[in-house]
Amino acid sequence: MINVSGRTLQWDELIDEVSVSSKGIKILEELNKSSKVYRFLSFKELENTILIREHIMEAAKKLNKSNVTFAVFEETRADDRYWAVTEQGGIRLKEGVKPSVAISDIYKNGSEYAFECATAMIIVYYYAALQYLGAESFNNYFTRLYLYSWEADSDLGLKIVTTTDPIPGDVVYFDNPDNLEPQWQGENAVYLGDNLYYGHGIGILNEKEMIEQLNTLGRSNEVDAYMLDKIVRPSFDHWIGLKQGYTRSDRTTSNRIIVYENINHHNQVSISYYYHCSLVNMLNTGTITITINGTLD
Numbered sequence: 001m002i003n004v005s006g007r008t009l010q011w012d013e014l015i016d017e018v019s020v021s022s023k024g025i026k027i028l029e030e031l032n033k034s035s036k037v038y039r040f041l042s043f044k045e046l047e048n049t050i051l052i053r054e055h056i057m058e059a060a061k062k063l064n065k066s067n068v069t070f071a072v073f074e075e076t077r078a079d080d081r082y083w084a085v086t087e088q089g090g091i092r093l094k095e096g097v098k099p100s101v102a103i104s105d106i107y108k109n110g111s112e113y114a115f116e117c118a119t120a121m122i123i124v125y126y127y128a129a130l131q132y133l134g135a136e137s138f139n140n141y142f143t144r145l146y147l148y149s150w151e152a153d154s155d156l157g158l159k160i161v162t163t164t165d166p167i168p169g170d171v172v173y174f175d176n177p178d179n180l181e182p183q184w185q186g187e188n189a190v191y192l193g194d195n196l197y198y199g200h201g202i203g204i205l206n207e208k209e210m211i212e213q214l215n216t217l218g219r220s221n222e223v224d225a226y227m228l229d230k231i232v233r234p235s236f237d238h239w240i241g242l243k244q245g246y247t248r249s250d251r252t253t254s255n256r257i258i259v260y261e262n263i264n265h266h267n268q269v270s271i272s273y274y275y276h277c278s279l280v281n282m283l284n285t286g287t288i289t290i291t292i293n294g295t296l297d
Contacts, residue, residue, distance in 0.1 A: 053167065
């Protein structure tokens with residue numbers, strides 16, 4: 001259900017008022033038929049939200065075709081013209097490299113790259129942001145990229161929504177509770193609509209196929225994999241604000257950038273954003289300590 005400026009609209013009204021692509025029409029249909037009320041201040045905000053979702057979906061499809069491969073943190077690879085791989089398996093932007101060029105290279109020279117599936121989702125978001133904002137704005141906002149699990153620049157504005165009703169462009173998580181191989185403890189996946197999902201290392205499958213693959217790859221033999229009700233979305237209104245021209249003075253540097261030295265590296269492969277946030281919180285409060293390659297991080 002869609003509400004614009006306090007008014008709940010019928011489908012015929014939406015079609016008359018909203019200008020989106022043919023792919024965007026499908027997203028509009030999903031928003032409209034949802035039992036959840038999606039509220040927008042204006043039709044322009046609705047149109048931009050749909051456009052961002054399109055960019056996320058397209059970024060996922062392109063990454064699927066890019067020849068990037070799945071790898072645990074110890075086997076992470078990246079093109080060393082643009083990135084440095086850290087001892088923890090993160091991918092850190094080199095000094096003097098434009099973020100837009102480095103992110104685009106993952107899509108152009110995918111065979112040079114290997115990373116796990118949470119990292120893949122962040123790459124999808126960065127590439128979608130690049131397409132939506134353009135290179136100049138992207139380079140202004142995303143200056144110090146560091147790709148490691150779900151670590152992300154705060155300007156992505158990632159948030160968790162509790163629902164079992166994903167909209168195309170959402171990121172879901174298929175949990176594999178009794179897996180015997182940690183890299184297949186679950187799969188982050190971009191919902192592409194029409195019951196299709198893109199998961200790094202698995203490809204584009206429908207929900208049933210995704211669950212069957214996880215059960216097989218993780219050697220799960222008692223409990224089937226299933227989709228969690230924790231869905232990840234970026235802050236669409238914030239992305240719209242970035243496109244409208246927020247400047248550095250609008251946001252504090254400490255909130256806006258990723259500081260590599262402050263990252264808590266948990267070394268957990270293929271985890272959900274919800275679990276990642278829980279781990280980081282426990283690390284920050286000293287509840288747990290993670291050991292990586294024999295040294296405390």
